Amino acid sequence: MFCKSMRRGSYALLGVMLYGCSSAENEMAGGNIEAVNHTSNAINWLSVNGYRAxxxxxxxxxIIMPTKWRPGLMAHIEWEVDPNRFAKIKRRAKGFGFDEEAWAxxxxxxxxxxxxxxxxxxxGTDSCGLKVHFLVCNQIKVTTSCWGYGxxxxxxxxxxxMKEPAICPK
Incomplete structure (x- = not known):
């Protein structure tokens, strides 16, 4: 008897949780991640809240984001920079491919x-995904604007x- 009532209670709690998740306040939707590079370095990859791009x-x-904006909505962004995107990696003396030591x-x-x-x-629903702008001194800005850069x-x-300054502000 006790187990049966616990099971009913668990189903009721699950129903309340699912109902709470389906409210308009918590609806989620997929969108694109776009990188806009304002530097002379290469941005090899980035991730936003674990979604890699x-x-x-x-x-x-x-990227999965709420359909409705709310205060405190944060983006944790990680990225990798190649500071010499025009580096010439020599080919192997014999055979095909790159010189592994030079590449390393x-x-x-x-x-x-x-x-x-x-x-x-x-x-409202005017978000057009998340655009991550990479600026000098390893600074970033993000926008959800539907308007294109420029x-x-x-x-x-x-x-x-943008040119990297001799000294970056802290």
Whole structure:
């Protein structure tokens, strides 16, 4: 008898939990992650809250975000930088492929960074995924704007191909 009533109680609790998850306040939807590089370095890859994407520009599928913005919505972003994206890796003297030692030396200079930033507010269902803008001094900005970079309506105004300053602010 006790087990039967516990089971009913568990089903009721599960029903309440599922109902709570289905409210409009907690609805989630998939969107793209887009990298916009404002630096002269290469962004090899990035991840936003564990959702990995290509750092080479364009959109990558997918990130799961709430359909309705709420205060305190954060994005934890990790990324890898190649500070010498135009490095020439020699081919092997004999055979095909790259010189593994030269590639290992180049790859050893890759840098990994991370930052947590607040996701700016969007209204209603006007979010168009998450765009991560990589700035000099390993700074980032994010936007959910549907306007493309360069539009007067896009909130990110920093130019592309920014030069790294001699000393980065702390």
């Amino acid at each position: 290509d750092g080479g520009g364009g959109s990558s599928c997918c 030396a180049h790859k050893a200079k890759f840098q990994r960074h991370s930052a947590t930033v607040e996701i700016p507010e969007w209204s 539009s007067s309506h896009n909130p990110i105004k920093e130019p592309l191909e």
